[in-house]
Amino acid sequence: MVGERASGNSGENGAMVVEDDDGGARESLDCGPEGPPQDERHKGAEPIQVGSKRRVVIPQRDYESKRQNFRFALIRMVNFRLISLDALRGEAREKWNLSQGVLMHPLEKGYVIFQFQCEGNKTTVWRRPPHRVGDQVIRFQYWKPEFNIQEKQSFTKLVWIRFPDLPLEYWHENVLLSIAKAVGCPVALDRQTRQGLLGYFARVLVEIDISGLAMRVEKVQVERFEPSTSQVYGFCQKVVYEDNVERCGHCKRVGHLISKCRLKKLDDEKQCAAEKLAEVPRAVYAVEDGVDSTRANSVDRLSPILEGN
Known part of the structure; x- marks a missing residue:
């Protein structure tokens, strides 16, 4: 190769x-009780x-x-x-x-x-x-060490995300990058966000997983301490993605729409099966011919007739 x-x-x-290029299969081996001496x-x-x-x-x-x-x-x-x-x-x-x-x-x-x-x-x-x-x-x-093409790989891409309506006192680079860590691996802020030129939304470039099992974070719980106290204050911050990757509204994963979601199909099948089990046939009792009317209410002399038969 x-x-x-x-x-x-x-x-x-x-x-x-x-x-x-070096190649070849690798196998994970037990290290044993002790490693070799430093020179070896x-x-x-x-x-x-x-x-x-x-x-x-x-x-x-x-x-x-x-x-x-x-x-x-x-x-x-x-x-x-x-x-x-x-x-x-x-x-x-x-x-x-x-x-x-x-x-x-x-x-x-x-x-x-x-x-x-x-x-x-x-x-x-x-x-x-x-x-x-x-x-x-x-x-x-x-690329990362021990990359193995036989293993299922996760794919990433760079995506700009927005934090709409974020108060300006949170527009510090370290604060914004900390919030962005909940979404992916933060890379940088855009120039307008860094300089505070626009107050509509903060914008951060992040590296996110776009493999089939990836789930996108739509909201982040941001918390801090009140000044000079130990009281915790928190709020929910919305996340907006600036890309056109298909995202399922059911499982929140990327790469497909809800119409092609296999998880939703399984959930629908389970719900349908549960509804069928819940539909237990009700019994309707009829008085047998020749029974004395004074004993018509006796449960022992009533014959059940199942609906649908």
């Missing part, structure tokens, strides 16, 4: 820079047999050195039926305006790691709106 650099500057002799952590150790497993300690310094190469990396799933890796490299070279280029490592299941050479390039690309390359929209997420 190889990673190819997409940059405005070619390597020597006009060749593209190519770098091998840096040079590794000989494999040993632990039960039915063969245990090996890798060189710690070499691992950390390789991990540092991905500290400015982003990751995204790409549909290669709609776009080629060459088209991605061309898009990065011509339109991303990168100062030091980017390495692209294709993985299985359509995942691609975009390994930037500096934090500035990574941040610039991350904060841009979703990239459209051909017929596909590319949205990035942060």
Whole structure:
């Protein structure tokens, strides 16, 4: 598996820079009672047999050195039926305006790691709106250590949120970022909010989860202490999202509407079943023929007739 650099500057002799990408399955192993001595952590150790497993300690310094190469990396799933890796490299070279280029490592299941050479390039690309390359929209997420394509991943995006009707005394950067933590990972305030130019709403850029299981926060309970007292004061703050992501009004999750909500369908089926069980047939009693009228009220001589029979 190889990673190819997409940059405005070619390597020597006009060749593209190519770098091998480490791959392979990983398995979580028991650490054992004690770790290896400090010197062995840096040079590794000989494999040993632990039960039915063969245990090996890798060189710690070499691992950390390789991990540092991905500290400015982003990751995204790409549909290669709609776009080629060459088209991605061309898009990065011509339109991303990168100062030091980017390495692209294709993985299985359509995942691609975009390994930037500096934090500035990574941040610039991350904060841009979703990239459209051909017929596909590319949205990035942060790469994290131990990323495994076999595990279900959660996808994030940057979204501007508003806090409408928030009193101006709460328009401090640290206060606003603290409130935004209830929604997602706060990134920054917009210029007008930071300078207090408009008092209609405070605006914060946050990173939020947009996977199928994500639930959006619509209200935040904000609390503080009354000045010079231990009395707690709180209020409910509304949250408004500035994006067009479909959100279900039933389960509050993103990615679908209420008309396609599987949870609502299950809830409706359960409610329908409960209503049917509640409809117990009522018994109507009729007096048997030939029974003395003076004994007509005797329950022992009444024959039940079920409705619907």
